[in-house]
Amino acid sequence: MKHVIALDVGGTGMKAALAGADGTLLHEARRPTGRERGPDEVVETVLGFAAELRDIGLRRFGAPALAAGVAVPGIVDEADGIAVYAANLGWRDVPMRALLSERLGGIPIALGHDVRTGGLAEGRIGAGKDADRFLFVPLGTGIAGAIGIGGRIEAGAHGSAGEIGHIVVRPGGRECGCGQRGCLETLASAAAVGRDWAAACGDPQAGAADAAKAVASGDERALAVWQTAVDALADGLVTGLTLLDPQTLIIGGGLAEAGDTLFEPLREAVRRRVTFQRLPSIVPAALGDAAGCLGAGLLAWDLLSTEVTA
Numbered sequence: 495m496k497h498v499i500a501l502d503v504g505g506t507g508m509k510a511a512l513a514g515a516d517g518t519l520l521h522e523a524r525r526p527t528g529r530e531r532g533p534d535e536v537v538e539t540v541l542g543f544a545a546e547l548r549d550i551g552l553r554r555f556g557a558p559a560l561a562a563g564v565a566v567p568g569i570v571d572e573a574d575g576i577a578v579y580a581a582n583l584g585w586r587d588v589p590m591r592a593l594l595s596e597r598l599g600g601i602p603i604a605l606g607h608d609v610r611t612g613g614l615a616e617g618r619i620g621a622g623k624d625a626d627r628f629l630f631v632p633l634g635t636g637i638a639g640a641i642g643i644g645g646r647i648e649a650g651a652h653g654s655a656g657e658i659g660h661i662v663v664r665p666g667g668r669e670c671g672c673g674q675r676g677c678l679e680t681l682a683s684a685a686a687v688g689r690d691w692a693a694a695c696g697d698p699q700a701g702a703a704d705a706a707k708a709v710a711s712g713d714e715r716a717l718a719v720w721q722t723a724v725d726a727l728a729d730g731l732v733t734g735l736t737l738l739d740p741q742t743l744i745i746g747g748g749l750a751e752a753g754d755t756l757f758e759p760l761r762e763a764v765r766r767r768v769t770f771q772r773l774p775s776i777v778p779a780a781l782g783d784a785a786g787c788l789g790a791g792l793l794a795w796d797l798l799s800t801e802v803t804a
């Protein structure tokens with residue numbers, strides 16, 4: 495059976511799959527990223543995981559994968575296949591495409607930004623499939639964005655388009671891994687909400703999901719933490735929609751799993767902030783944490799289609 499390798503590398507975990515030509519995930523697997531071991535070990539883990547997927551495909555389907563699509567965080571030079579920089583993984587200028595091609599026997603490799611890759615899947619088969627222009631913003635360990643325009647994802651001139659998490663919404667605020675202070679992701683990411691709720695409730699093990707449950711139960715401390723994050727997020731999103739004028743804002747990631755606990759106050763906070771701007775639809779992502787893998791698979795098949803056309 496014809497298939498490709500799809501790999502989504504996150505700040506805390508990796509998701510991988512073998513994807514068929516129709517986009518179906520034929521085999522799925524996960525493992526920790528292990529960023530505490532350092533960037534060189536993370537790179538080796540990525541290469542080893544991809545090689546395992548190749549071997550599984552060969553055993554199960556009797557033929558090697560035709561290509562691989564790999565999504566990684568941070569700044570990505572997709573044209574040259576280089577993982578330029580990732581604050582949460584600590585790597586710089588990793589020739590990921592070349593390394594993967596060597597490990598996987600020379601098959602074509604498509605390298606993409608994790609959020610733009612997830613946005614590609616949301617745009618083609620998920621919450622943005624009916625929108626000509628959308629902004630996809632997942633709220634996870636950090637915050638990034640994918641700008642969808644006419645069926646493609648805008649990478650920018652230098653591979654860093656959509657980095658909405660590094661818009662400064664609270665000047666002089668918390669230090670961010672990027673070197674600035676007061677970035678959106680220091681206040682409204684799932685990691686930030688979890689940290690703030692842990693401090694407020696006195697439980698160092700508490701996370702964003704626990705905060706959402708406390709909000710739903712009416713806990714005043716949780717409501718204060720939540721509103722701080724929602725207000726910061728609304729400020730960042732209004733900056734994004736002012737620049738991009740999207741039809742749809744798609745919110746994903748772990749924090750979006752809170753459902754109406756997030757979306758009701760967020761829609762209201764954005765509505766209060768817009769003036770001349772057209773208010774877009776604000777909707778949850780449709781593909782969940784499978785978006786990155788689905789998008790990586792699409793990248794691989796697109797690469798093969800381009801080669802056939804060429």
